[in-house]
Amino acid sequence: xxxxxxxxxxxxxxxxxxxxxxxxxxxxxxxxxxxxxxxxxxxxxxxxxxxxxxxxxxxxxxxxxxxxxxxxxxxxxxxxxxxxxxxxxxxxxxxxxxxxxxxxxxxxxxxxxxxxxxxxxxxxxxxxxxxxxxxxxxxxxxxxxxxxxxxxxxxxxxxxxxxxxxxxxxxxxxxxxxxxxxxxxxxxxxxxxxxxxxxxxxxxxxxxxxxxxxxxxxxxxxxxxxxxxxxxxxxxxxxxxxxxxxxxxxxxxxxxxxxxxxxxxxxxxxxxxxxxxxxxxxxxxxxxxxxxxxxxxxxxxxxxxxxxxxxxxxxxxxxxxxxxxxxxxxxxxxxxxxxxxxxxxxxxxxxxxxxxxxxxxxxxxx
Amino acid sequence: xxxxxxxxxxxxxxxxxxxxxxxxxxxxxxxxxxxxxxxxxxxxxxxxxxxxxxxxxxxxxxxxxxxxxxxxxxxxxxxxxxxxxxxxxxxxxxxxxxxxxxxxxxxxxxxxxxxxxxxxxxxxxxxxxxxxxxxxxxxxxxxxxxxxxxxxxxxxxxxxxxxxxxxxxxxxxxxxxxxxxxxxxxxxxxxxxxxxxxxxxxxxxxxxxxxxxxxxxxxxxxxxxxxxxxxxxxxxxxxxxxxxxxxxxxxxxxxxxxxxxxxxxxxxxxxxxxxxxxxxxxxxxxxxxxxxxxxxxxxxxxxxxxxxxxxxxxxxxxxxxxxxxxxxxxxxxxxxxxxxxxxxxxxxxxxxxxxxxxxxxxxxxxxxxxxxxxxxxxxxxxxxxxxxxxxxxxxxxxxxxxxxxxxxxxxxxxxxxxxxxxxxxxxxxxxxxxxxxxxxxxxxxxxxxxxxxxxxxxxxxxxxxxxxxxxxxxxxxxxxxxxxxxxxxxxxxxxxxxxxxxxxxxxxxxxxxxxxxxxxxxxxxxxxxxxxxxxxxxxxxxxxxxxxxxxxxxxxxxxxxxxxxxxxxxxxxxxxxxxxxxxxxxxxxxxxxxxxxxx
Numbered sequence: 001x002x003x004x005x006x007x008x009x010x011x012x013x014x015x016x017x018x019x020x021x022x023x024x025x026x027x028x029x030x031x032x033x034x035x036x037x038x039x040x041x042x043x044x045x046x047x048x049x050x051x052x053x054x055x056x057x058x059x060x061x062x063x064x065x066x067x068x069x070x071x072x073x074x075x076x077x078x079x080x081x082x083x084x085x086x087x088x089x090x091x092x093x094x095x096x097x098x099x100x101x102x103x104x105x106x107x108x109x110x111x112x113x114x115x116x117x118x119x120x121x122x123x124x125x126x127x128x129x130x131x132x133x134x135x136x137x138x139x140x141x142x143x144x145x146x147x148x149x150x151x152x153x154x155x156x157x158x159x160x161x162x163x164x165x166x167x168x169x170x171x172x173x174x175x176x177x178x179x180x181x182x183x184x185x186x187x188x189x190x191x192x193x194x195x196x197x198x199x200x201x202x203x204x205x206x207x208x209x210x211x212x213x214x215x216x217x218x219x220x221x222x223x224x225x226x227x228x229x230x231x232x233x234x235x236x237x238x239x240x241x242x243x244x245x246x247x248x249x250x251x252x253x254x255x256x257x258x259x260x261x262x263x264x265x266x267x268x269x270x271x272x273x274x275x276x277x278x279x280x281x282x283x284x285x286x287x288x289x290x291x292x293x294x295x296x297x298x299x300x301x302x303x304x305x306x307x308x309x310x311x312x313x314x315x316x317x318x319x320x321x322x323x324x325x326x327x328x329x330x331x332x333x334x335x336x337x338x339x340x341x342x343x344x345x346x347x348x349x350x351x352x353x354x355x356x357x358x359x360x361x362x363x364x365x366x
Numbered sequence: 367x368x369x370x371x372x373x374x375x376x377x378x379x380x381x382x383x384x385x386x387x388x389x390x391x392x393x394x395x396x397x398x399x400x401x402x403x404x405x406x407x408x409x410x411x412x413x414x415x416x417x418x419x420x421x422x423x424x425x426x427x428x429x430x431x432x433x434x435x436x437x438x439x440x441x442x443x444x445x446x447x448x449x450x451x452x453x454x455x456x457x458x459x460x461x462x463x464x465x466x467x468x469x470x471x472x473x474x475x476x477x478x479x480x481x482x483x484x485x486x487x488x489x490x491x492x493x494x495x496x497x498x499x500x501x502x503x504x505x506x507x508x509x510x511x512x513x514x515x516x517x518x519x520x521x522x523x524x525x526x527x528x529x530x531x532x533x534x535x536x537x538x539x540x541x542x543x544x545x546x547x548x549x550x551x552x553x554x555x556x557x558x559x560x561x562x563x564x565x566x567x568x569x570x571x572x573x574x575x576x577x578x579x580x581x582x583x584x585x586x587x588x589x590x591x592x593x594x595x596x597x598x599x600x601x602x603x604x605x606x607x608x609x610x611x612x613x614x615x616x617x618x619x620x621x622x623x624x625x626x627x628x629x630x631x632x633x634x635x636x637x638x639x640x641x642x643x644x645x646x647x648x649x650x651x652x653x654x655x656x657x658x659x660x661x662x663x664x665x666x667x668x669x670x671x672x673x674x675x676x677x678x679x680x681x682x683x684x685x686x687x688x689x690x691x692x693x694x695x696x697x698x699x700x701x702x703x704x705x706x707x708x709x710x711x712x713x714x715x716x717x718x719x720x721x722x723x724x725x726x727x728x729x730x731x732x733x734x735x736x737x738x739x740x741x742x743x744x745x746x747x748x749x750x751x752x753x754x755x756x757x758x759x760x761x762x763x764x765x766x767x768x769x770x771x772x773x774x775x776x777x778x779x780x781x782x783x784x785x786x787x788x789x790x791x792x793x794x795x796x797x798x799x800x801x802x803x804x805x806x807x808x809x810x811x812x813x814x815x816x817x818x819x820x821x822x823x824x825x826x827x828x829x830x831x832x833x834x835x836x837x838x839x840x841x842x843x844x845x846x847x848x849x850x851x852x853x854x855x856x857x858x859x860x861x862x863x864x865x866x867x868x869x870x871x872x873x874x875x876x877x878x879x880x881x882x883x884x885x886x887x888x889x890x891x892x893x894x895x896x897x898x899x900x901x902x903x904x905x906x907x908x909x910x911x912x913x914x915x916x917x918x919x920x921x922x923x924x925x926x927x928x929x930x931x932x933x934x935x936x937x938x939x940x941x942x943x944x945x946x947x948x949x950x951x952x953x954x955x956x957x958x959x960x961x962x963x964x965x
Contacts, residue, residue, distance in 0.1 A: 007394055008392075009387070013393075362657065363701050364650065365657055366652065366653075
């Protein structure tokens with residue numbers, strides 16, 4: 001009812017994503033800024049923000065399996081790799097040194113990358129139904145090493161370490177997104193593509209989370225035995241969690257290097273998985289907005305640190321001197337993770353929730 | 367016009383408008399006027415086929431819910447009289463009320479009420495049917511020839527011919543049992559004309575709120591509907607003015623329901639307002655430093671605003687309005703939202719005397735608060751404070767068309783078309799309640815201030831005459847004590863005694879919270895109220911109240927009640943009023959102790 005947001009006359013009102021006016025306004029402003037950004041910032045930064053959008057898609061994916069369903073996965077890099085090479089192979093140049101089928105339509109290679117990764121995820125899922133916690137983490141860690149070995153050796157697909165290959169060059173319904181034209185530069189086009197895909201991915205994840213499936217995930221995370229007793233089919237929902245998460249990872253992997261234009265098989269290592277874990281921990285496990293925030297922070301962190309020497313002259317921008325910005329970056333990753341785990345386990349999103357609740361309860365504390 | 371006519375009128379004019387909302391499994395289910403009238407008509411047909419004749423009585427014992435209204439309207443539609451029983455009535459009182467009223471049908475809410483009715487069935491020969499609303503625990507387990515379920519009853523009477531509405535002004539529309547602080551409850555007969563007059567004066571005439579209530583107003587129905595006040599604010603406001611009524615999940619969820627509904631018109635008995643004020647105090651005590659200091663500051667300002675309003679009859683001055691505006695931004699708006707009174711445009715306290723401090727608190731934070739006065743026997747029509755002419759400590763001015771006089775012995779008497787038709791099957795009591803020249807004896811003692819505002823001293827039966835011959839009104843002292851968030855019950859004693867004493871019951875929530883913050887461990891209510899720290903706390907409250915009274919009216923000593931007073935144990939009436947005689951007997955030892963040690 002008007003003026004009485006709590007007087008709910010149907011369950012749909014309780015489930016609404018944008019249930020208050022302030023949320024609607026905030027999301028509207030955010031979207032407007034997102035769309036206007038290509039004309040506000042230079043292309044180089046835009047490419048980085050586009051990369052952050054794609055990373056966010058991947059983080060949302062990891063968040064589904066780890067944040068919502070509580071299954072710790074260190075194998076995210078493996079699924080990213082599957083997506084990246086599936087897409088690259090489908091869209092690649094048939095005449096090039098590496099495998100390629102020359103289908104450059106994004107509507108084909110992007111879902112294909114997701115589906116192939118999802119299939120891999122479903123294959124891995126039976127492990128998750130058997131194992132829990134630390135054991136599952138170790139097994140998924142194994143995936144990264146096996147996957148890493150395969151892509152390093154399969155040089156007809158990946159180009160081999162140190163050489164690499166080109167990522168897919170996207171065209172949308174025949175419109176070339178990989179080159180600039182009279183209206184938009186290449187980076188502007190790619191950024192807008194990534195932004196739209198992020199919005200779709202985030203919305204889909206929110207919808208999943210508030211549905212029957214999402215509630216089953218949360219039940220499993222909070223206590224899998226209790227969830228099983230309540231009638232949640234553990235095997236089925238863990239499989240769904242891995243499948244959906246891997247689909248997101250596959251799509252993110254396919255798009256991850258489009259902006260840069262080159263990628264190398266050695267990038268899909270344990271460090272990449274750990275970075276994604278860091279994103280959802282810092283952003284806030286179990287929330288879509290948290291995953292997006294975390295992805296943006298981790299992706300933009302190197303760029304932000306590049307600015308530090310201008311404020312703190314004793315830190316150098318040159319790798320040859322010490323202390324330098326690169327060292328600071330490495331240290332900051334660790335510090336951020338430790339600080340968040342100790343002081344704000346719910347991440348950046350948790351800080352926001354705390355702030356909001358502070359004012360929500362005003363003038364009381366509870 | 368009966369309430370049945372009024373409901374039908376709404377159903378014809380605005381069939382799709384929402385008449386009421388009922389919280390069911392987390393959402394507010396809407397009932398339109400069309401649904402309302404259709405169901406009421408079905409119930410009316412069912413009543414007829416069960417053999418209800420004009421002049422019969424139909425009883426209902428249920429918490430507030432839409433079915434209560436359906437039954438009430440249907441009963442009036444078939445020219446019978448509704449008898450409301452409190453859900454808390456113990457079997458003994460149920461027996462008295464059912465037997466006394468001779469109700470032919472009882473609508474019982476659930477298994478609990480059905481059990482009570484079945485237990486006393488043998489003493490109620492007139493009772494032919496018991497209709498239960500909630501089948502849980504009954505269906506499939508109870509085999510009694512007189513039992514019938516609500517849904518079956520409705521299902522078998524749908525889609526028949528429309529009910530023809532006929533009525534006469536002398537028809538008894540409802541039988542309202544008085545709470546009975548002194549004796550057995552008596553059934554006051556209110557006729558169709560009485561109700562009609564009440565609607566004209568209180569609703570259409572804007573006797574309470576200004577502008578009069580309308581379809582844009584919302585109310586939350588939470589006090590027992592068997593009481594005349596809640597009947598006015600729920601059933602009659604709804605039927606006459608189209609106010610949307612809301613039924614929460616239960617009396618226990620009132621706080622949460624208020625927050626969700628944010629009603630525009632809110633009636634409460636003093637206990638509700640006291641509890642709300644105590645709730646603010648506890649929650650503030652537990653708030654963080656910044657929030658606490660902010661709220662304390664603005665509540666102090668609110669006190670001053672309240673005092674200014676009091677001095678100006680409820681109107682703002684420029685200064686107080688300015689202070690209120692700043693406070694609204696920083697505190698009052700949010701505070702009112704939390705306790706569910708943000709959109710209240712008219713709040714009333716009645717049915718029992720209230721301490722002016724409580725009223726001032728609510729006025730200060732911006733809730734337009736008015737104390738009103740009325741009783742069952744005059745259809746709740748006597749006096750009310752009016753916007754802009756508020757005088758705290760008085761119950762306000764007489765409504766238009768109402769005559770008020772103070773008899774020689776100080777008793778307040780009223781005369782108007784709303785005066786009841788008498789007690790049901792009790793000529794003697796009826797004669798006692800009326801003067802020979804047709805005035806209603808209210809049993810309250812009071813004075814008229816400046817010839818307009820009525821100030822009530824006390825119930826005449828409760829006035830204490832001390833051994834020294836002084837007249838003392840205990841309720842004023844009791845209310846001053848109860849205005850403290852720590853005191854739930856206070857019973858001042860001293861009739862024919864040398865000095866005043868009091869029995870004091872603590873408010874478990876607030877005192878418990880208070881004890882917890884001081885690290886005082888406790889187990890039960892009895893344990894807590896016996897703690898020396900708690901006794902000292904209450905002593906402080908008593909001392910503060912004594913400071914404002916002259917020596918004769920000071921409470922010399924007090925004892926803590928070892929248990930919470932309860933309706934089931936006969937210490938309270940169904941409306942939570944204290945039965946002094948019962949309390950005096952139950953806690954005789956405590957009373958004797960207070961006088962024994964000092965006399």
